[in-house]
Structure formats: structure tokens, C-alpha cells
Amino acid sequence: MQFTTRPEILGTFGVATSTHWIASAVGMSILEKGGTAFDAAAAMNFVLNVVEPHLCGPLGDMPALIQVAGEDTPRVVCGQGTAPAGATIQHYKNEGLDLIPGSGLLATVIPGVFDAWMLMLRDHGKLPLRDILEPAIHYARHGHPVLSRVSATIAGLGDFFRDEWPTSYDTWMPGGQAPAPESLFRNPALADTWDRILTEAEAASGHDAQIEAARAAFSKGFVAEAIDDWMREACVMDAAGGRRKGVLTGDDMAGWEATYEAPLSIDYNGWTVWKAGMWAQSPTMLQSLRILEGSGIADMDPNGADFVHWVTEAMKLSFADREAYYGDPDHTNIPTDTLLSKDYAAIRRAMIGAEASLDQRPGEIVGHDLWVREALKRASAEVADTGVGAGEPTMAHLSEKRGDTVHIDVIDRWGNMVSATPSGGWLQSSPVVPGLGMPLNSRAQMFWLTEGLPTSLVPGRRPRTTLSPSIAGRNRRASMVFGTPGGDQQDQWQLMFFLRHVHGMTNLQAAIDAPLFHTAHFQGSFYPRATDPGHLMVEPSFGEGVIADLRGRGHRVQVAEPWSVGRLTAASRDASGLMRAAATPRLMQAYAVGR
Known part of the structure; x- marks a missing residue:
């Protein structure tokens, strides 16, 4: 149970x-x-x-x-x-x-x-x-x-x-x-x-x-x-x-008017995950899943140090790509197919080692050298006064x-x-x-005040938002909706929720209640756009042994207050019509109701 x-x-x-x-x-x-x-x-x-x-x-x-x-x-x-x-x-x-x-x-x-x-x-x-x-x-x-x-x-x-x-x-x-x-x-x-x-x-x-x-x-x-x-x-x-x-x-x-558009999606372990396009940070979750599907993540303890390490390192790589390549595709030619491809994910997966990375590492995609150079330059810049x-x-x-x-x-x-x-x-x-x-x-x-980037300020362009709702389902049929607040953390917390649910925590509430973590290693989306290389925040419910293991791998671990990370909610409906719903107990506000 x-x-x-x-x-x-x-x-x-x-x-x-x-x-x-x-x-x-x-x-x-x-x-x-x-x-x-x-x-x-x-x-x-x-x-x-x-x-x-x-x-x-x-x-x-x-x-x-x-x-x-x-x-x-x-x-x-x-x-x-x-x-x-x-x-x-x-x-x-x-x-x-x-x-x-x-x-x-x-x-x-x-x-x-x-x-x-x-x-x-x-x-x-x-x-x-x-x-x-x-x-x-x-x-x-x-x-x-x-x-x-x-x-x-x-x-x-x-x-x-x-x-x-x-x-x-x-x-x-x-x-x-x-x-x-x-x-x-x-x-x-x-x-x-x-x-x-x-x-x-x-x-x-x-x-x-x-x-x-x-x-x-x-x-x-x-x-x-x-x-x-x-x-x-x-x-x-x-x-x-x-x-x-x-x-x-x-x-x-x-x-201006709101519009409909087709989502991006990938298949993972018999599931399909649908997310918003490259004008959101949403594809970081898809990229992370691509990287992790060849890592043995399904066999790792979902509350263990190996799981935390691999998920964190995959997210560092995906979010580094976010900083270099994401933006409004109505204004810029974004290399979406490459970023979501299995071949590209295999190259990125090979970059993950036993130790925590302290570097910003966007991938190399032909024809986009300027974007990568600017992303690296921004990540090393001094943070403005807040x-x-x-x-x-x-x-x-x-x-x-x-x-x-x-x-x-x-x-x-x-x-x-x-x-x-x-x-x-x-x-x-x-x-x-x-x-x-x-x-x-x-x-x-x-937006950035630098010319020529996919996230440069341009009239009529969408900012690259952090907002990132999700739909997923087996056999390419939608059956689950989920998401969370959290700025840069949204696709991080959703990723670990989804992995845990797909790989054994079938109870939605259990997958939400499991210990959470996130990293601020990469460029922040909000003013003053700070980076914190190697940072990893974990809830104390992981236990002292896991936390010590992560520190031993070079992660700069910050232990959060108990029950303070993430505000996930989720709901699902199976083929029989049975519905399920759950909401985080963290911060004592979220609730799921239904009948």
C-alpha cells in the first residue's frame, strides 16, 4: 500500500x-x-x-x-x-x-x-x-x-x-x-x-x-x-x-486575441506527454524524458540518490538548452525537431557522469553558435541589484x-x-x-535586451514563459492532467511526479506526496536572472543518508523546510470512466474534490 x-x-x-x-x-x-x-x-x-x-x-x-x-x-x-x-x-x-x-x-x-x-x-x-x-x-x-x-x-x-x-x-x-x-x-x-x-x-x-x-x-x-x-x-x-x-x-x-495551437509531444514508456510549444519552458520536460529513457531510471529507487542525481543532471542539460534555443517560433526558426530527437538526447545523456556538473552546457546545434555564446555569457554575468x-x-x-x-x-x-x-x-x-x-x-x-536571440525583446513576440501545464496518457489517448506553480521549478517537479507515477506510484496522491527537489543551477527566468551552479534543494524527508550521498557527488545541497517544495495537483480518467484526483498537502492550501 x-x-x-x-x-x-x-x-x-x-x-x-x-x-x-x-x-x-x-x-x-x-x-x-x-x-x-x-x-x-x-x-x-x-x-x-x-x-x-x-x-x-x-x-x-x-x-x-x-x-x-x-x-x-x-x-x-x-x-x-x-x-x-x-x-x-x-x-x-x-x-x-x-x-x-x-x-x-x-x-x-x-x-x-x-x-x-x-x-x-x-x-x-x-x-x-x-x-x-x-x-x-x-x-x-x-x-x-x-x-x-x-x-x-x-x-x-x-x-x-x-x-x-x-x-x-x-x-x-x-x-x-x-x-x-x-x-x-x-x-x-x-x-x-x-x-x-x-x-x-x-x-x-x-x-x-x-x-x-x-x-x-x-x-x-x-x-x-x-x-x-x-x-x-x-x-x-x-x-x-x-x-x-x-x-x-x-x-x-x-x-491581440488568444489562439489554439497544436502541442508538442513525445512518447515515453507507453505514455504520451503533451506540452506547450517552444515559447514556453514546457519542452524541457520532454527533453529530460528523452535523456532519461536510456538511463535505467525505471529501476532506480524513486526516493534514492541515483534517481535524484540523474533527474537533476538531465534537467541541467535541458534547461541549458532552454536558455540557448527556446523562443517564440512565430518569430524565430527554433531547432525543435533536433532538440526533441532521440539522437540528440543520446548525445546529451552521454554527458552525465557520476559527479554533479557545475557548468552551463547547452548543446551544439549547427547554425546557432551565437545563441549558445550569448547564453553562456548571460549565465556568467553579475547579478543586478534586486x-x-x-x-x-x-x-x-x-x-x-x-x-x-x-x-x-x-x-x-x-x-x-x-x-x-x-x-x-x-x-x-x-x-x-x-x-x-x-x-x-x-x-x-x-525577454533579453540583446539583439538577435530567440528571446530578444521584439514587438509582437511572446516572452518565453515558465508556465507549463501538462496532459499525458497511454497509447496516445489523453487520460491525465497535471501541473504546478513554481516558475523555473514547474517542469522539474512535474518531471519527477510523472516518472514516479509511470514507474510504480500509481496512486496520484502518493506520487505527489513523495519527497521533492529542484535545482537553480541554470539561468533564472525572473529578474535579476541569477544562476546558482551546482545548487540542489531537497526536502528533508529524503533522509540523511541520501542527502549525504548527494553532497558526496558534488551537489551543493540546500535542505528545505519540511513539506515546503512544490504545489502539484493532478487528475485522471481511465477507459472505464473512473476518475482520480489529488493535490499537494504542502503549504496547506491545495485541495482535490470530486464524486
Whole structure:
């Protein structure tokens, strides 16, 4: 019997799992009303915007993988907005920048998450938009119990908000105080925004027309107008220590829409794994699986030093390739086929030895020497001074440092599946837009201000996001959705979860509960873009013997606090219709529900 901290949820009607128990309960309530997995996931997203505002917001971004019942393969929903028309390298250089700050107005790309959910709801939802938005409106207007980490994040930024971002001070610190843990917190301006969206949407007749009206109100109507008006005059402090104006306009928002696209995939041990494209870090998991399939990983103790060593070293190689080669394939010729090939993986696998590597080692692919040289140069550069909003979503300089973004997995009775990782628009990323109750995102910090790279800042280009939901299944039929928050760690934690599940931990909860680890060896995606060669963070539940073994192999081991690494959730549905769901006990927020 496999040990679990809580039961694996079993059922046949539907399952919903996420990084907050209220969102999961709301998702299940939508399924009970007859909604699809797409309805439920969207409602969960809007609730997460309210109850985890330090981790996601309505002006953020999102990739999702979806499996529509009856279709042969999953699809990617791209809710990753692009760089605005005014976001040129020269403009940022003229602002005195060598790196794009981790917060403030120049860190913003076109908001994409709202339109992505509307696209899914239009094509695959059943319920009226009011049913989707009303739970979020309720918690924004009438209050929700504040998480201790939300309270700590706001308290840590209170002085900065008062002095530099007054709209955020008014929103997050009503009465001049951070909300106490478990007190009821309200965001009436956000509730008003959603109410107005509904009013304008319901002026149209029919489900699809109402969704299109909501999209228009957001990207071309009063939401875009409020952002455009504010951005014309706003000049705010950012993580680089300067007060700067932004470049996002209403025209940028009006000219962008969410899209569907085909996923990338590989086969591994009888399973297929589907991920988003090269504009995400998602293919690092596929590359790592390619490297590990010839390593004997299936026979290793999944909680042993050999397993940790091999997985870590494979990830170092895949993430080194991420830094050299990944980017928006709509703008750059990415060598995707080579990176995901078995022949290339065999070359990379041969580079893994008995000792931990301390070097950045992107692979050599003909015709891409400049990209490799620049990746190595960036990795050895001095780290910039950090400021407010710097680093991973909740790694702000002055705030509580636990947590990251959010994740949602849903399966309904018809076999529709959603795996979504909404993020961006955190309360520490940018000031609240006056009248809207929501801040802008900071995803542009993942661009480089160097010409000629796949991740160079270019108007209309997608930043290489860390957001990375997953779908997998046997015999090329989707049967499992899973994912996690965690920035650069997302595909690391998902990789070890998937390997453990495929190679023996069939219970989803057991695979999630197993000890986790990750490395910060490679170039970080978030400002100030640091590297930490040889770093390996492990949970203490691996045991002293395993930890000592890893140190003996040259890993620079950092032992985490107990039960503090990773926020995985997962759900599955087999051919008989039996569904399973699980959520991490770590940080005491995530829950899976179902029946």
C-alpha cells in the first residue's frame, strides 16, 4: 500500500483540483450545475484571482492544455500576450536598462488570460457567463478569508505601496493596515469590474454573443480604455530602482486575441506527454524524458540518490538548452525537431557522469553558435541589484517569500479535460489600475535586451514563459492532467511526479506526496536572472543518508523546510470512466474534490 497524506479522490461524475480549496469547491459546484470542465476551470480561475491575488490576476497570462471529448489529441490554448508595439530594445536602453525590471510598467506585456478563458468558454462552455463570474464577484464584494501568505506579502510591501504605488495601497491596505490572516478581505473595485463586464455581455443575445461582448468590453472597451488612459500619464517605481512610464496601449490590447495551437509531444514508456510549444519552458520536460529513457531510471529507487542525481543532471542539460534555443517560433526558426530527437538526447545523456556538473552546457546545434555564446555569457554575468517585485512571483524583496503562481486541473463526466496554469498580474508586480481593482503583469522580464536571440525583446513576440501545464496518457489517448506553480521549478517537479507515477506510484496522491527537489543551477527566468551552479534543494524527508550521498557527488545541497517544495495537483480518467484526483498537502492550501 502506498503512503499518502490524504486520500486519492475517486469518482465517476467529475473532479476538480487546484491550489486553493475554495477554487476547487467552486469548480465542483459548476460541474454540479451541468457545466463542462471548461466552465468549471474558468470559474476557478476568477476565484483564484480573488483569493490568491499575490499569485495571479485578471491582467496576467496563461497557457492551458485541453482535451475536448471526442477529439483525437489535446490542444494548447495560448493566453500568453505579446510585447506591445512600443516595446523595443532601443526604447528600454534609452531608459537606462540592461535588464527588464521584475516589476513596474515596462515589465508588462499584453494581458492574455481573460481572452483565453473567453475563447474556451465560447467554444466549449455550456453555462451562462454569469454563472462563471458570480462566485468571484461574491468573494470580491463580500469578502474571503485571507491566507497568511497574502497577509504577509501585503504587510511586507506596505511602506512601498504607501510611498510609490498609492492605488495598490488603497486596494490592499484599506484603513492603512494589511489584512490580518483569516480576516475577511474585499476588493469592491474588482467586483464592480466583473459586474460591468456582465452588464455589457448580457446586452447581447445568446451564449456565444455574450462571450464575444465580454471579450470586446475587456480588450476594446472600458477595461482597455482605463488601462490606456492610466498608462499615458503613470510613471512608477520598478524593481530596477527607477520611476518609468510604460508602453502598453489600448491599441495593443485591441489587436491581440488568444489562439489554439497544436502541442508538442513525445512518447515515453507507453505514455504520451503533451506540452506547450517552444515559447514556453514546457519542452524541457520532454527533453529530460528523452535523456532519461536510456538511463535505467525505471529501476532506480524513486526516493534514492541515483534517481535524484540523474533527474537533476538531465534537467541541467535541458534547461541549458532552454536558455540557448527556446523562443517564440512565430518569430524565430527554433531547432525543435533536433532538440526533441532521440539522437540528440543520446548525445546529451552521454554527458552525465557520476559527479554533479557545475557548468552551463547547452548543446551544439549547427547554425546557432551565437545563441549558445550569448547564453553562456548571460549565465556568467553579475547579478543586478534586486528591488521590489524582483524575482519569482512571490520572491519580492520586501515580502513573504513562499508560493508562486496557481494551477487548475478539471475533468468532467463527458471526458473533457483542462490543465491550466494562470499567472501574472500579481499584487506585487505593478500598481493597481485605477478603477479596475487589478494590476498589470510583469512577464516581459523574460525577454533579453540583446539583439538577435530567440528571446530578444521584439514587438509582437511572446516572452518565453515558465508556465507549463501538462496532459499525458497511454497509447496516445489523453487520460491525465497535471501541473504546478513554481516558475523555473514547474517542469522539474512535474518531471519527477510523472516518472514516479509511470514507474510504480500509481496512486496520484502518493506520487505527489513523495519527497521533492529542484535545482537553480541554470539561468533564472525572473529578474535579476541569477544562476546558482551546482545548487540542489531537497526536502528533508529524503533522509540523511541520501542527502549525504548527494553532497558526496558534488551537489551543493540546500535542505528545505519540511513539506515546503512544490504545489502539484493532478487528475485522471481511465477507459472505464473512473476518475482520480489529488493535490499537494504542502503549504496547506491545495485541495482535490470530486464524486
